[in-house]
Amino acid sequence: MQVTQDTLALIGNTPLVRLKGPSEAAGAEIFAKCEFTNPGASVKDRAALFIVEDAEARGLIRPGGTIVEGTAGNTGIGLALVANAKGYRTIIVMPETQSREKMDTLRALGAELVLVPAAPYASPCHFVHTSRRIAEETENAIWANQFDNVANRRAHIVGTAEEIWEQMDGRIDGFTCAVGTGGTFAGVGLGLKQKDERITIALSDPFGAALYEYYACGELKSEGSSVAEGIGQGRITANLEGAPVDTQFRISDEDGLHWVRRLLDEEGLCLGLSSGINVAGAVQLARKLGPGSRVATILCDTGFRYLSTLYNPEWLEAKGLPLPERD
Numbered sequence: 001m002q003v004t005q006d007t008l009a010l011i012g013n014t015p016l017v018r019l020k021g022p023s024e025a026a027g028a029e030i031f032a033k034c035e036f037t038n039p040g041a042s043v044k045d046r047a048a049l050f051i052v053e054d055a056e057a058r059g060l061i062r063p064g065g066t067i068v069e070g071t072a073g074n075t076g077i078g079l080a081l082v083a084n085a086k087g088y089r090t091i092i093v094m095p096e097t098q099s100r101e102k103m104d105t106l107r108a109l110g111a112e113l114v115l116v117p118a119a120p121y122a123s124p125c126h127f128v129h130t131s132r133r134i135a136e137e138t139e140n141a142i143w144a145n146q147f148d149n150v151a152n153r154r155a156h157i158v159g160t161a162e163e164i165w166e167q168m169d170g171r172i173d174g175f176t177c178a179v180g181t182g183g184t185f186a187g188v189g190l191g192l193k194q195k196d197e198r199i200t201i202a203l204s205d206p207f208g209a210a211l212y213e214y215y216a217c218g219e220l221k222s223e224g225s226s227v228a229e230g231i232g233q234g235r236i237t238a239n240l241e242g243a244p245v246d247t248q249f250r251i252s253d254e255d256g257l258h259w260v261r262r263l264l265d266e267e268g269l270c271l272g273l274s275s276g277i278n279v280a281g282a283v284q285l286a287r288k289l290g291p292g293s294r295v296a297t298i299l300c301d302t303g304f305r306y307l308s309t310l311y312n313p314e315w316l317e318a319k320g321l322p323l324p325e326r327d
C-alpha cells in the first residue's frame, strides 16, 4: 500500500467497479468510478482542488485568503477541505433546499454558511450571484465560480478521463453522466475523445433540466422536475462549451431511484440520486451500443449525505415518489 504525504493527494485515483445488476440488465459491461471514495465523499473534490490550485498558480489568492462559492453542497465540502489543508477560509452560499447532512458537514468543516431561498438563475438572489457579490466585497478572496471556471473540467480531462482509460485498458465503447456544472461530463467526454474518437459520449439529463432538448433540437427547454441534488442545468456553462455529445437520454427520478435501491440491496453501495440517474443512463447507453458493449459512468457521491431525504420513506412520500420495492 502506498503512503500519501498529505490529504490532498487522496483526491482522485478512485477505484472503478463493475456493476453486476446494471451489466446483467443491459447484457453489457457497465463500470463506474467510485467518486464517493474521495476525502469529501464526492466527485466535486477534484474540481475544488483544481480551482484552488489554478487560482494559486495565477497569483489570485494569498496565504490566509478566503474562498467563496455558491454550491449545491458537494463543491463547498470539497473547497472547505482543500481550504483547511492549505490554510484558507471558506464562505459557502447554498440554497436552503439542499440536504441537512450537507449543511451539517459544511459547518463541521468550519465553512461559513450563507443560506438563500431557491431562486431562478435570472434573479440577483440566486446562490451563484450572491456568492460572486460576497467574493467581490471580501478582501483577499477568490470566487471559485465552478460553473464557468474551466479549471473544473480540466480536473476531469487530465484526471477522471485518463483514469477511466487506463482502468479499462483502452477498451471502452461509451461514457455517460448527468450535468451540474458540466465539469465532469465535458471533461471526461473531451478526455476520452482525445484517446479514441469512436467512444460514444451520452448525456443523461434529469427532468427539469434543459440540456436534453438543447442537444436533441438546439433549444434550451425543460419539462417536469427532479429532486436530484447537484444536477440539472438550464444553460450552457463555460465548462459545457464544446462538449462532445453523441446522444442524449432523459432519465426520471423513478428510474434513478430504482438503481439507487438495487445497488444498495444487491451490491452494498449507498449512493445519491445523481449516481442512480447516471447508472440508469449507462444501462440505456449500453443497450443502444449493443450486447457486450463496455460503458463507464460516475458514482458521484455517498448516500450517507441523504439519509434524511432519499433514504427517508416519509420524505419520499411527501415528494410523491414511489418507495422502491424491497423483497
Ligand SMILES: Cc1ncc(COP(=O)(O)O)c(C=O)c1O
Binding pocket: 042, 043, 044, 072, 073, 074, 075, 178, 179, 180, 181, 182, 183, 184, 185, 229, 230, 231, 272, 274, 275, 300, 301
Ligand atoms: C451529487 C452530485 N452529482 C453530480 C454533480 C455534477 O457534477 P458536475 O458539476 O461536474 O457536472 C454534482 C455537482 O455538484 C453533485 O453534487
